[in-house]
Amino acid sequence: MKKANFALLPLAVFIAANVQAEEQLDVINVVSENSGAKSKTNVITTKIMERSTETELKGLLKDEPAINFGGGRGTSQWFTIRGMGQDQVDVKIDGAYTDAQLFHHQGRFMFDPSLLKRVDVQKGTGSASAGIGATSGAIVAETVSAKDLLKEGQDIGFKVHAGVSSNSGWSKGATAYSKAGPVDALISANFVTERDYKAGNGYKVKNSALGQRGLLAKFGFDLNENHRIEVSHRQERHYGVRALREEFDFAQDNNAANNAPRYRITQNDTTNLEWNGKNMGFVTHAKANVYHSVINRKEPSENSKTRLIANGANLNLESAVGQSHLIKYGVNYRDQEGKPNSLTVQNGVQMKTQKKRDVGVYAEGIWGLGAFTLTTGLRYDHFDFRAMNGKKSHKGSVNPSVGLIYEVNNDLSFNASLNYATRSPRFHEVMLSSGSTRGRSAVYSIASNIKPEKSRNAEVGFNYKLADNLSLNGSYFWQTVKDTHAFTQIRPGFYEIQNAGKLRNHGYEVGAAYKYEGLTLRAGVAYSKPELDGRTVDSTVTAIPIGRTWTTGVSYRFTQPDIEIGWKGRFVQHTSYDATTNNRGGGATTTKRPGYGVSDFYITWKPTESINVNLALDNAFNKYYRSHSQRAGVSTLPEPGRDIRLNVNYTF
Structure with missing residues (x-):
């Protein structure tokens, strides 16, 4: 375990007052995790993607037992972190994200990994510096820039790739990047076409x-050695003849007409302006961004368009104090508006678009005290919410966080943390927020005295590393979310968001890896048990009970030629539960989710420094199964069967 001048918590980077820019970048990229399995940096990187055939985040995160994805492709998928559903977790790209959904039969995340430089994973409740609504975890990504791809002495470069899948799919893409003096630019395009x-x-x-298109344009300008500005625009587009309820195929239940297939488009456009600065006197490092995001859902044949608009800004500052301490402080802001295709008049009241504003300020100290590292933080969040009938509600809350790391020696550390965070009320699904559904009044308002959901996460863990051969990590957590939100019917056609209960979750995660020369062995296990008011909760937006999940891997990498062969396994144990009682299993209303095991084999070959040839056999034994991270039932989407995948990428 690398010992640093500043002991740190994961994702908190220590910066000494007089370090050089190159040294600072090295420190930022070092995986210095001392938090068990709670947080992981560089889970996916550009190099990892270059040696993979996967085109979705789902495939790239197969090794993470605490993260699960549902069946289907694109926004058919629902994903969970530690069993917590999509209303409790976030996907952040370049600091931009929303917490609202367009439609309750559609996942709310769009993510093209080909456009990214790196992906980090945060689990459980975040510390004070984790941002708005950090109650149950996040996937945090950063898009790639020209400076990430240009080699030393190179002013212009290109990357092309193409892939094919035996289970009815193919992909292609290209990236061009260059620099001229202090200016650099990157343009990237990726296309994926998949049949049924x-x-x-x-x-x-x-x-x-499903057809998928990912586009990225990013321009950077180095003002001087200490200051850099980047502006980018990212577009992710999903299109095709899709079922109305994307996570179902009712033909499996002899009711194909209920699929209501129609050509539909979902598109996310995000523009981001970012500034990075360092060595500014008391402020050692600064990062700020302003973003504008528009997510559209269109049905051209019906002339229907639903939009979710988000505008936000973040200012994150760091100041080194002496040689062993760091103070982090900043401001987070986000404004969201949901625009349905139309707005109606109900009982003489003109319906309005739903609006919400979140503002947060925080301060966090990381104190190096010999073998101990203490982190203390305090965060204040405030929300203003306007429901579709014009009713408003607002509330502020204070959330502390504390963490402690004890480094027994350079190889072994123990950690403990207690974090609090809040999450403001979410919109009613935008597509159905006109005030009327199926010709009937459907007004969704908000309680005047509503409180934000408040999460408390206590966690203990360890990290062990023996030279470069053996590494172990583990965490056990207890999470409680008070004042969870739910829509309650007040009278026919009128509902309110109210505080509706207490969500509890507990579980563990353990990971191990062993390396010897070209051989790598890996194994992991994760378990969680979410309950709402003492009853097992089964909701794709809140929480889902996932069977105990095991991940395994064996690989061997040869030096000459540069070839890696490997096997990956993901095994999920069966689970059964009764969501209406305190008992798991054994009742007339018991839901049973069968366990499953899936094996993938792969070969990667790097004939030159510029070429990668990747071949994979996914679901090698053609297992028929359904992920636990989706609704139960015979109409939900099964996962793809056997799939032979080939991908080639070339950089020049």
């Missing part, structure tokens, strides 16, 4: 075909 895939039993899943 076959599940493990040979059944062709209806309306699972």
Whole structure:
């Protein structure tokens, strides 16, 4: 375990007062995790993606047992972190994110990994500096820039890639990047085309075909050696003949008409302006960004368009205090508006678009005290919410956080943390927020005295590393979310967001890896048990009970030629529960989710420094199964069956 001048918590980077720019960048990229399995940096990097055939985040995170994705492609998928659903977690790209959903039969995350430089994973409740609504975890990503790809002495470069899948898909893409003096630029485009895939039993899943397009343009300007500005625009577009309820195929239940297939488009456009600065006297490092995001859902044949608009800004500052301490402080701001296709008049009241504003300020200290590292933080968040009937509600809350790391020696450390965070009320799904549904009044308002959801996460963990051969990490957590939100019917056609209960979750995660020369062995296990008011909760937006999940891997990498061969396994144990009682299993309303095991084999070959050839056999034994991270039932989407995948990428 690397010992640093500043002991640190994961994702908190120590910066000495007189370090050089190059040294600072090295420190930022070092995986210096001392928090068990709670946080992981560089889970996905550009180099990892270059040696992979995967085109979705789902495939790239197969090794993470605490993260689960549902069936299907694109926004058919629902994902969980430690069993917590999509209303409790976030996906952040370049500091931009929303917490609202367009439609309750559609996942709310769009993510093209080909556009990214790195992906980090945060689990459980975040510390004071984790941002707005950090109650249950996040996937945090950073888009790639020209400076990340240009080699020393290179002023212009290109990258191209192409892939094919035997289970009805292909992909292609290109990236161009260059620099001239202090200016650099990157333009990247990625296209994925997938037809209806076959599940493990040979059944062709209806309306699972999907076209995906990812575009990124990023321009950077180095004002001087201490200051840099970047402006970028990212677009992710999903399109095709899709079922109305994307996570279902009712043809499996002899009701294909209920799929209501129609050509539909979902598109996310995000523009981001970012500034990075350092060595500014008391402020050692600064990062600020302003973003504008628009997510559209269109049905051209119906002339229907639903939009979610988000504008936000973040200012994050760091100041070194002496040689062993760091203070982090800043401001987070986000404004959201949901615009349905139309707005109606209900009981003489003109419906309005839903609006919400979140503002947070924080201060966090990281104190190096010999073998101990203490982190103390305090955060204040405030929200203003306007419901579709014009009713408003607002509330502020204070959230502390504390963490402690004890480094027994350079190889072994123990950690403990207690974090609090709040999450403001979410919009009613934007697509159905006109005030009327199926010709009937459907007004969703908000309680005057509503409180934000408040999460408390206590966690203990350890990290052990023996030279470069053996590494172990583990965490056990206890999480409680008070004042959870739910829509309650007040009278026919009128509902309110109210505080509705207490969500508890507990579980563990353990990981191990062993390396010897070219051989790598890896294993991990994760378990969680979410309950709402003492009852097992089964909701894709709140929490889902996931069977105990095991991940395994064996690989060997040869030096000459540069070839790696490997096997990856993901095994999920069966689970059963009764969501209406305090008992798991054994009742008339018991939900049973069968366990499953899936094996993937792969070969990667790097004939030159510029070329990667990747071949994979996913779901090698053609297993028919459904992920636990989605709704239960015979109509939910099974996962793809056997799939032979080939990808080639070339950089020049």
